[in-house]
Amino acid sequence: LAEISKMAADDYVGFTFFVGSMAMMAASAFFFLSMNDFDRKWKTSILVSGLITFIAAVHYFYMRGYWESFGESPTFFRYVDWVLTVPLMCVEFFLILRAAGAKRSLMWRLIILSVIMLVTGYLGEAVFRDQAWLWGLISGIAYFIIVYDIWLGKAKQLATSAGGNVLKAHKTLCWFVLVGWAIYPLGYMAGTPGWYDGLFDGLSMDVIYNIGDAINKIGFGLVVYNLAVSSSGSKK
Amino acid sequence: LAEISKMAADDYVGFTFFVGSMAMMAASAFFFLSMNDFDRKWKTSILVSGLITFIAAVHYFYMRGYWESFGESPTFFRYVDWVLTVPLMCVEFFLILRAAGAKRSLMWRLIILSVIMLVTGYLGEAVFRDQAWLWGLISGIAYFIIVYDIWLGKAKQLATSAGGNVLKAHKTLCWFVLVGWAIYPLGYMAGTPGWYDGLFDGLSMDVIYNIGDAINKIGFGLVVYNLAVSSSGSKK
Numbered sequence: 001l002a003e004i005s006k007m008a009a010d011d012y013v014g015f016t017f018f019v020g021s022m023a024m025m026a027a028s029a030f031f032f033l034s035m036n037d038f039d040r041k042w043k044t045s046i047l048v049s050g051l052i053t054f055i056a057a058v059h060y061f062y063m064r065g066y067w068e069s070f071g072e073s074p075t076f077f078r079y080v081d082w083v084l085t086v087p088l089m090c091v092e093f094f095l096i097l098r099a100a101g102a103k104r105s106l107m108w109r110l111i112i113l114s115v116i117m118l119v120t121g122y123l124g125e126a127v128f129r130d131q132a133w134l135w136g137l138i139s140g141i142a143y144f145i146i147v148y149d150i151w152l153g154k155a156k157q158l159a160t161s162a163g164g165n166v167l168k169a170h171k172t173l174c175w176f177v178l179v180g181w182a183i184y185p186l187g188y189m190a191g192t193p194g195w196y197d198g199l200f201d202g203l204s205m206d207v208i209y210n211i212g213d214a215i216n217k218i219g220f221g222l223v224v225y226n227l228a229v230s231s232s233g234s235k236k
Numbered sequence: 237l238a239e240i241s242k243m244a245a246d247d248y249v250g251f252t253f254f255v256g257s258m259a260m261m262a263a264s265a266f267f268f269l270s271m272n273d274f275d276r277k278w279k280t281s282i283l284v285s286g287l288i289t290f291i292a293a294v295h296y297f298y299m300r301g302y303w304e305s306f307g308e309s310p311t312f313f314r315y316v317d318w319v320l321t322v323p324l325m326c327v328e329f330f331l332i333l334r335a336a337g338a339k340r341s342l343m344w345r346l347i348i349l350s351v352i353m354l355v356t357g358y359l360g361e362a363v364f365r366d367q368a369w370l371w372g373l374i375s376g377i378a379y380f381i382i383v384y385d386i387w388l389g390k391a392k393q394l395a396t397s398a399g400g401n402v403l404k405a406h407k408t409l410c411w412f413v414l415v416g417w418a419i420y421p422l423g424y425m426a427g428t429p430g431w432y433d434g435l436f437d438g439l440s441m442d443v444i445y446n447i448g449d450a451i452n453k454i455g456f457g458l459v460v461y462n463l464a465v466s467s468s469g470s471k472k
């Protein structure tokens with residue numbers, strides 16, 4: 001366990017790091033302990049949900065320690081986390097649509113786009129902060145292509161042809177990507193200098209990112225879990 | 237595990253932190269290791285009971301370390317713990333009543349009320365201590381709406397229509413919320429300044445909170461466990 005230090009009562013960033021780390025841990029326990037109730041098809045998807053929250057739990061422990069020790073944004077660990085978990089979310093889209101005939105090329109396309117989105121975001125946030133707006137823009141374009149692909153492109157067609165619970169779950173996940181993921185660019189603008197200075201004054205980048213992560217990682221996993229419940233029927 | 241330090245023989249707060257942390261750990265082991273004896277419906281409820289005590293176990297380890305190191309109330313960690321575990325208790329109400337037709341809106345309503353209760357409580361206890369009575373009052377109103385909802389509102393109707401073991405378990409949980417949860421406002425008054433000064437002299441806020449947690453978290457889980465035993469019939 002981490003060392004214990006005093007936390008200021010109004011350290012809201014620290015508060016959300018702590019809540020986040022435990023929520024991710026509890027969510028991982030939930031996914032790992034319940035995945036065996038389902039047939040293999042759904043089991044794999046729930047296992048991946050659990051990996052996403054588990055990876056996040058470990059990074060949240062680092063990040064909260066970093067925050068306690070240095071009082072600075074743990075940007076480095078943040079992106080280490082995202083670069084693993086966001087591609088895994090793309091894998092989830094693929095796993096859900098696999099029965100409807102999704103090809104791996106769809107998965108790789110989403111993975112590559114998400115890596116471009118994150119690498120350019122990291123460059124803007126941590127390396128070339130003076131051009132943060134430019135890197136954010138490139139990152140945002142990759143983000144919009146992902147949104148397009150799943151809302152209107154190939155993934156959408158496959159979901160429609162699958163119909164039923166799969167279509168419903170796909171739609172919910174699409175909303176997560178459109179609305180839930182849009183939380184992150186807000187955090188980015190709150191935390192980097194640019195023409196948008198002043199728009200997000202008083203909002204903390206880390207609080208925004210932490211809220212986004214809780215919604216997206218755990219929420220995403222629960223959608224997949226519900227899909228498994230509603231369409232597999234328990235093995236037992 | 238934390239380092240070992242000497243404990244004063246009359247450190248009753250420390251004593252209850254230690255007892256609490258082990259009790260939560262043992263309860264988690266009990267719930268996690270026994271959940272597989274039940275069908276999925278009840279298994280999920282028992283899993284959530286285990287998550288509640290597990291989250292608490294981790295925070296009790298922090299809190300006892302904090303108490304040992306600084307001799308101060310670990311208010312920060314206390315609320316990190318509550319803000320995760322109390323909403324999970326609201327989920328339990330929903331899970332139990334789901335078969336009787338409970339909607340998610342019922343669950344979200346209880347969750348939101350509980351978060352309001354806790355956020356305002358935190359503000360009074362940790363941030364605006366001079367107005368502790370006011371924040372406590374707002375928190376108390378949210379608490380009473382929860383009590384009303386489950387005793388007389390929609391949740392009650394659903395429990396009645398479910399009847400049998402579910403109704404019995406629901407009633408017991410209602411008593412937990414009415415009597416068991418009422419322990420917390422007492423702790424709050426013992427630990428904050430206000431017109432109630434002197435009423436609770438000599439009582440320690442942390443001892444009261446620790447007793448409340450042991451009763452509510454473990455007791456709540458055991459009620460759910462009993463419901464599973466009495467109404468599912470074991471798989472074996």
Ligand SMILES: CC1=C(/C=C/C(C)=C/C=C/C(C)=C/C=O)C(C)(C)CCC1
Nearest residue numbers: 085121136139140143181184185188216
């Ligand atoms: C568009 C955009 C961004 C998008 C980030 C996103 C969408 C992150 C998603 C993270 C998730 C979903 C994590 C959960 O596991 C950045 C990089 C902030 C840079 C600014 C522009």
Ligand SMILES: CC1=C(/C=C/C(C)=C/C=C/C(C)=C/C=O)C(C)(C)CCC1
Nearest residue numbers: 321357372375376379417420421424452
């Ligand atoms: C009404 C009220 C409070 C209620 C707290 C409660 C009801 C906490 C319940 C915690 C539980 C059940 C934890 C177990 O997991 C506060 C915040 C002390 C502030 C004063 C007014």
